[in-house]
Amino acid sequence: MTPSNDIAEIEEAKISGNYSARKIQRWNPSSIYATSLDNTTNNDAIHMNLPENHISPAQMYSTDSGKMFHAGSICIIMVGLPGRGKTNLSISLCRYLRWLGVRTELFHLGDYRRKNTDLNNASDLNFNKLNSNSYFSLNPENSKIKILKQEIKNELINDILTFFQSSNGQIAIYDAINGISNERNNLYNIFKSKNIKCLFIESIIDDLNLLNDNIKDAVNSPDYKSWDPKDALINFQNRIKSNESYYENLNSKSENLPFIQSFNFGEKILINDLKHDFLATKIIYYLLNAKIKSHSIYFARCSLNKLNFKDDPPITDSGKIYIKKIFDTLSTDFSNNKIPNDLVVWTSTRLRTIQSSQIFKDAGCTVIHRPELTQLNPGAAEGLTDEELNKKFHDSYLSHESDPYHHRYPRAESYHDLALKIEPLILEMEKLPYDILIIADETIIRIFYGYLMASNAKDIPMIEFPQNEIIKITYHTYNNAIKKLVVEGIDKD
Template sequence: MSTTSAIDSDDEGGELFNGFGSAPMSRSTSQKRTSKRWSFHNNTRPNLQDMPSAASIARRLSDITGEDGVHEEMSVSVLGGGQLYSTESGRLFHAGKIIISLAGLPGRGKTHLSVSLTRYLRWLGVKTHSFHLGNYRRASAEDDITHDLFVPSPNSKKANDIRNKIVNECLSDILNFFKNDKGQVAIYDAVNALPEYRLELHQRFKELNIQVLFIESLVTDDSIIMKNMEEAARSSPDYLSWDYQKAYKDYSERIKTLTPYYKEMGAEKESELSYIKFINFGERIELHNSNYGYLINKVVFYLMNSRIKSGSVFFARCYKNSLEYTQDPPLDEEGLKYSRDLAATLFDHLKSQGKHYIKELDEIKERLRPLAPARTLSVEERHPAAGVDGVDINSLVVWTSVKQRTVETTKFFAERNVKIRHRIQLSQKNPGIVGGLSEEEIEQKFPNEYDHYQRDPYHYRFSRSESYHDLAIKIEPLILEMERMSGDILIIADDTILKVFYGYLMSCSCYDIPYLNFSTDEIIEVKFNAYSNSATRIPITSHEK
């Protein structure tokens, strides 16, 4: 693996000087690309104190549907909802620059892993970007190129030239990300089949004072490979508008073509490399040369909680979301109707998607119909040990806060023996001294505090209150639990909680999260996908008893 591009001396001690060759990197706009080179050159930290209040009002979002922002350019230096601090350079000062290079055959979940890692690290405020070699291949490949293009040393000169070109372009963009965009973590999503390629990659970036970590995704479970192949045939950008059967066959042939060339990491000459073997997507993890720093240890911790995701996360606002923080009345008749309509609407939606476990739930309901009202859940059922839920992809778990009205909203789910989990972390944001006040009253009584809040509603907290950022830190254990789970999850909570969860799953800027709008007449569904998550609305319809 080689490249003919280089980057001039970095202003941080020339760390990228003469990298990957000696010729200046071409920035020609004539190059055919799926998108422009990643460049986020505005690295100044937003001056929130000098921003007019109207600037924040203008950020109100009219729609929360669509695809997530995990591949979007980073327009501000502070992006993540869970970021603990920021620096002028945009890099966490105790972590350095890191390239995470993936390795593994197709169908092993590398793209899913790169995207989910990008989402998590951005949430922590780390300037991170995924560089998918497949994007560069799709931009450069021609129709008459066969699977020979995926072989490390193609027999065809044309395929070999294209292969070298796309690798050079991708690595040049990674270097540009570190130098000009002040990036901190670049994730290189490629097969990286041969030890000599991996060694050269390691040596080149090491010379530039960039830490290199390899993550090799290995799969020994054929059922995981089959599932990944089916997902790729349906949703990979390689197979847009393809017939599913043809796409599946083509992807299978790609894997068969490349398999004889792939060499698993662990050869003696790779002994100096730092790498993680990620086996069966979290079933087992092996660390090699694990003298890691803070940020890479966060990556390892995330991997320990990561699984191939299936199913959806559903968001529903709790009844009477506008109640004061200290109030906790039981549901009234309208609240019970809302609970019934919510459950029936979700069950109808799941049935329409062919969810087989819904039929089983209906059978359970019929068996329970003559019995007494649902019993109170035990402590073990409300708060089970980690790893109990989400083992089966055909399952539904409902999370609620410990507020009485959210617990009672699960009544019609409990009737069908759906698992209900009460999470104290899902309690709404504490408004402090402004509790029960309208926005106009807050502005009148606390004009200075209100002005600060308008400038940064995500981080600012009134006296004795919580901020959205506080909620983000509080729910991090639930985010990791959600990452471990398969199947469907319904979260019933105050909209302040839903905004933060949605912000994580859809890679929203922390400056957008306070303005997300959740209505009580709809359910928001976030679907997991290897390349990007997507959100849609499900109107809650009225159902008779």
């Protein structure tokens, strides 16, 4: 029998252990990968097309194709009325899947529409007057608009097919209303004919308070970047009204499609005709944890970063001064220069970090100590200079130079180990609706940053977080944004 392309070719393990050694090096990109990412550490890379040499921080293994074995190609098709958080959910899900090592791309119909039309300058369609009803209706009366909409959808679908066929893509996320049953079935048949599985995810919000909050956030869309906020809100509400009478919910009785219905962002989930394979299970679990996010995650380095890994002394006087300056600087980022009671603070279980967090506990904050936030264990490399490492562990030193993210010295941890260790915290971070302050070693902050900014694993070990800065990463609908708060009176390192 001729092996299929989805089956890995395995060779006998060269080193004893509970793993299989593939013919390519486990973490190195295959020879088909040639380009490199021009990484800018202050920008969220979630909307960048994945470079061919991209390695995800929590990727479990690498393959010649860049795909996970036995998972196939999947097109996730979002479904939902405007203002139901589809774009927020699409981007969050893409971020998580990329983190796991799944080659995932976003395809927002709104981006394609904006590329092909100008809401304020399309005289042939009188677009500016129509944008609150005809164009954004699921059933526009204007024949020219119907043709235009179909052309734009066809362009998006062709790009999805190209992603699977030419870019080693594994999951495409198609973000649009997709509110007509017949059109959903047509999409299913198109992708099925190309051996691409479909998974429909419908976001339903029947909590009026949550819906109103989400509609207010939706007017931050690129469509409204030059609009008066009140006019934008009215226009967006008109978009919703123009779709409600035509919109059809996913229905297992009338549509034999694999789908997930998520109510109020994970409050309740209904599943229809879905095989519970690895990726489907990960997606379901993520949807149970994902929330609408518009809060911020703050990162501050802990004091006494030069101690040996096993040392655990109490906080020093200089450490108390340091954390007080962190507290005061962070306060300036909130209204009335006051730390809010609903700020959640995470630290490791080291004595000095527990004691450092007391100032936040006294301010009424919830403080949680996590063993997963303990810094990277350097093992036998602790305290050694580069010259000493090269002499004592020459081969290991060369491996570390080649891949500092995945390599570990004897009895040490790698950054990849840290990424796998903190995955439960990432899911908890996705679920919490409050601002979070994480006080941790620079090695831990690098991993969280890599997740929130969709970084390539190879860049993470080189990202620097000075001691005199608090890093603020704020969730937005379309991308995460960074702000740096300088802590006066503290040395950079």
